[in-house]
Amino acid sequence: MSSGIVEMHLKLLFDLDNLLNDIDEPKYKKIGFKVEQEEKQSLLRTRKALLKKLPRDMADVYERLKERYQRAIAPVDNGFCFGCFQKLPTELLTQTKGMITCPNCGRILYWRKKQ
């Protein structure tokens, strides 16, 4: 599987996990968006399927980080990890291949595309 597809699956998994967190928020329910248990179960099945599409080591790291921090991926902004707000080493910022994790908190790092 190409790294682009893996990255897309990983990002979608992360977005779905955020969705799952939000629908359980009391504030969200108060706004008036109600999600039935059946639909939530279906989303959990999609999540499981996405996880299976990731390389095993990546899926394990993701799940472990999610368990620890709730959000396993942290965007990089201005050379900082937006998970732990620590400055990242310069050599890391030039690395382009593979899954890159923050040396301080361990979260998977994500560089947003500039548009």
Next chain:
Amino acid sequence: MNLASLLSKDRIILSLKPGKKEKVIEDLVYAIKKGTDAELIVSTLLKREELGSTGIGKGIAIPHCRSLAVDKLEIAVGRTTKPMKFNAIDKKPVSLIFLIIAPPQDPGNQYLITLGKIVQIAKVMAKKKLISKPNTPDEFITLINQVEKDLKKRN
């Protein structure tokens, strides 16, 4: 933060072509992002729709999600030239769509606050039959500003 300040003219499409829900969501997302970022957002929004339509009734839909693809709250608005099917909770067609995308990290949970605000404002617009009034994006922003001010006075 008021809602009008989060709107930008180039993301308000007042002559949106009605069609399949997926296509209309895609058109609005492309007003915000392009390429693989847009694809990711569309996928997440459609997954959210599978949980239950974000058509809140009275001709309004508010598709929403958080996505890694954005670093701040992004909003696009579409008003369709004809009402379209959106599987809304009241089963009625939809003509006004507020699309909202938030970053995963969101200090103060601005996302849910804004989402709640949009629901309130959109309901007032529907009740007072204001949805079809604005002719330009500028007029639309002015109207939102006015409705928001009125709501603030009332609360």
